[in-house]
Amino acid sequence: MKHTIAVIAGDGIGTEVMPAAISCLDEIAQIHDLSLDWNHLDWGSDHFRATGRMLPVDGLETLSTHSAIFLGAVGVPDIPDVETLWGLLIPIRREFEQYINLRPVRTLPGVPSVLRDERPIDLVLVRENNEGEYSEVGGRAYRGLPQEAAMQQALFTRHGVSRAARFAAELATTRSGRVTSATKSNGIIHSMPFWDEIVAETLAEYPGLTLRSELIDALSASLVLHPWDYDVIVASNLFGDILSDLAGAVAGSIGLSPSANLNPEGRHPSMFEPVHGSAPDIAGKGIANPIGQIWSGAMMLNQLGAPRAAAHLEAAFEAALAAGVRTRDLGGTATTEQMTAEVISQIRAL
Amino acid sequence: MKHTIAVIAGDGIGTEVMPAAISCLDEIAQIHDLSLDWNHLDWGSDHFRATGRMLPVDGLETLSTHSAIFLGAVGVPDIPDVETLWGLLIPIRREFEQYINLRPVRTLPGVPSVLRDERPIDLVLVRENNEGEYSEVGGRAYRGLPQEAAMQQALFTRHGVSRAARFAAELATTRSGRVTSATKSNGIIHSMPFWDEIVAETLAEYPGLTLRSELIDALSASLVLHPWDYDVIVASNLFGDILSDLAGAVAGSIGLSPSANLNPEGRHPSMFEPVHGSAPDIAGKGIANPIGQIWSGAMMLNQLGAPRAAAHLEAAFEAALAAGVRTRDLGGTATTEQMTAEVISQIRAL
Ligand SMILES: CC(C)[C@H](C(=O)O)[C@@H](O)C(=O)O
Ligand SMILES: CC(C)[C@H](C(=O)O)[C@@H](O)C(=O)O
Numbered sequence A, B: 001m002k003h004t005i006a007v008i009a010g011d012g013i014g015t016e017v018m019p020a021a022i023s024c025l026d027e028i029a030q031i032h033d034l035s036l037d038w039n040h041l042d043w044g045s046d047h048f049r050a051t052g053r054m055l056p057v058d059g060l061e062t063l064s065t066h067s068a069i070f071l072g073a074v075g076v077p078d079i080p081d082v083e084t085l086w087g088l089l090i091p092i093r094r095e096f097e098q099y100i101n102l103r104p105v106r107t108l109p110g111v112p113s114v115l116r117d118e119r120p121i122d123l124v125l126v127r128e129n130n131e132g133e134y135s136e137v138g139g140r141a142y143r144g145l146p147q148e149a150a151m152q153q154a155l156f157t158r159h160g161v162s163r164a165a166r167f168a169a170e171l172a173t174t175r176s177g178r179v180t181s182a183t184k185s186n187g188i189i190h191s192m193p194f195w196d197e198i199v200a201e202t203l204a205e206y207p208g209l210t211l212r213s214e215l216i217d218a219l220s221a222s223l224v225l226h227p228w229d230y231d232v233i234v235a236s237n238l239f240g241d242i243l244s245d246l247a248g249a250v251a252g253s254i255g256l257s258p259s260a261n262l263n264p265e266g267r268h269p270s271m272f273e274p275v276h277g278s279a280p281d282i283a284g285k286g287i288a289n290p291i292g293q294i295w296s297g298a299m300m301l302n303q304l305g306a307p308r309a310a311a312h313l314e315a316a317f318e319a320a321l322a323a324g325v326r327t328r329d330l331g332g333t334a335t336t337e338q339m340t341a342e343v344i345s346q347i348r349a350l
Helices: A014-032 A047-051 A059-064 A081-095 A159-175 A191-203 A216-225 A235-251 A291-303 A307-322 A336-347 B016-032 B046-051 B061-062 B081-095 B159-172 B191-203 B217-223 B238-249 B291-303 B307-322 B336-349
Strands: A002-009 A035-040 A068-073 A098-104 A124-127 A138-141 A149-157 A178-183 A210-215 A234-235 A259-262 A270-274 B002-010 B035-040 B066-071 B100-106 B122-129 B139-140 B149-157 B178-183 B210-215 B232-236 B258-261 B270-274
Touching: A002 A014, A014 A068, A014 A291, A014 A307, A047 A081, A047 A291, A059 A081, A068 A291, A098 B336, A124 A235, A149 A159, A149 A191, A149 B191, A159 A178, A159 A191, A159 A234, A178 A191, A178 A216, A178 A235, A178 B016, A191 A210, A191 B149, A210 A216, A216 A235, A216 B066, A216 B238, A234 A235, A234 B035, A234 B081, A235 B046, A259 A291, A259 B238, A270 A291, A291 A307, A291 A336, A291 B122, A307 A336, B002 B016, B016 B035, B016 B066, B016 B291, B046 B081, B061 B081, B061 B100, B066 B291, B081 B232, B081 B270, B122 B159, B122 B238, B149 B159, B149 B191, B159 B178, B159 B191, B178 B217, B178 B238, B191 B210, B210 B217, B217 B238, B232 B238, B258 B291, B291 B307, B291 B336, B307 B336
Parallel strands: A002 A035, A002 A068, A068 A270, A124 A234, A178 A210, A178 A234, B002 B035, B002 B066, B066 B270, B122 B232, B178 B210, B178 B232
Antiparallel strands: A098 A124, A098 A259, A138 A149, A149 B149, A259 A270, B100 B122, B100 B258, B139 B149, B258 B270
């Protein structure tokens, strides 16, 4: 089966880690008899400078015909994030109903956790990716006057919460069966008791699973104190955003972490991107760590229905790290190219 | 000058750490020639069971005549948090315009940080404590129907944000001069660019200070990766709630952390409480760590205009920890009473 992938390398190190990941994916495709066709789109900040838009007018239409979207990173110092992100990332997440943002976090060979206690961490953040605290509703009144105020409406729907909870439940049945739900329902926040109810209702359909709701403040502390106790964590848009960066930092893997913006039913293409940004400070030097992009590629293979190819690619980059090849961010000296070559040789060896 | 303090020991270990802290404060008062008068109020969950209220009808009126409120902990397993917290804690915070929640976080002698890197941490969270994400506005529609939805309005005012920012700025002038503001303004969240603007505007009046705004997701990660780089952090109600627990966990001091709910102008009494809860699992055993309550007492002395007494008390509990006396939560065997006795003997020795 042939898969046509829309490639948006974007800005900064996005343009360096993208070719690295594609060469690993091409290698994997050959071994697993997959046909991956790359359609390179030059959207990003240069395109914005030239046209005033991050996405062309028919950009979403163009993307819609692809099997998946493979994104590097967008963002440059001289254009506000709000343009680059809300001009590209967020419209894609929303238009294509990518209502799950999936972020695995685990300790990796040769990548030390910041914690003194070295127990392995292996958890997955299931973040609701379309609604909640990130609703479009809000604004500002009385600009410049003493009574000036700004409002942001958090909006949670049964539709939105239950499908996120269901995804987390299904995922948990393939793992330990433990689901933690991030909440803040001990106070006035009106939306969180609703979140709790819908999550509990949905999980009740899965008798094999256990559900624990934890307050976001206590959960943030627990992810520092005993992250190895967590498996699947389901969280709202904002809480998931915070917890995934936090857990990645704890595991030491934040610069290597992948993410998948999923439309689980496959009605629309899903999008795969590393958690790291365009990193203007190290762009152009050929020293960026390509693992986040490669790992995102493995998540893409999973979504494309090739789990064995995905597992092969993951095993290969883990083996490359275990072999001691490290980029500068991990205290090594390997270039992007050297790291990629090692992953490719591990793909062949495994 | 005579200070009459309203004492609400509350529930669980609140009733154990409160007498411990009071005996330390009495000792300090004698040395520094302060007159502290304790007015014990038996409000808490038993009062709720008997009367259906956490606070008596005239409770706030009663409290209003005191110089300060010294709170232990409220909450028991069989009464929902929403009753105990919104029936007591939150009305006090709001009625008395305790618009700052101040939470110092630092590494303490003999209390290991969870981090491998042992650099000392010494920061203060300045949390806006009256508005923001915790507004009263919100609700639920279409209960039980497929289109059911819940809403929570975050509401930020110029009045509310600027006074929090001003407090942080004033505090920073007594410390390193570095202020970090927690934000989330790279997305759609309408309220945070407003937060950023007001914070920047307020800080601009203090030319000696430097201000850095950091996105809440990145900041959460940074507090795990290099917490020693932070000094004063100003944050909204929800972000401050999350960050203070997180930073406390990183420093290893979450069970020992104090907090002050301040009405900085002193128009109303301020309230001092440890960050830990009523800990029903260890209540009644005499093994609770009293440091959080004692430290909260030191913050109270500061607010009462006795900074030298406050510093004396802080030095004493640090010396007690340095001397190796530890309660069970810190891996020791000392009882609440033994720990308290050591603090008192350090007060006398210093
Ligand atoms: C109990 C709860 C409402 C409260 C809060 O979020 O403010 C608590 O977590 C705190 O930090 O004091
Ligand atoms: C860029 C920003 C809007 C985004 C988010 O908060 O979703 C980012 O932090 C992420 O996690 O992908």
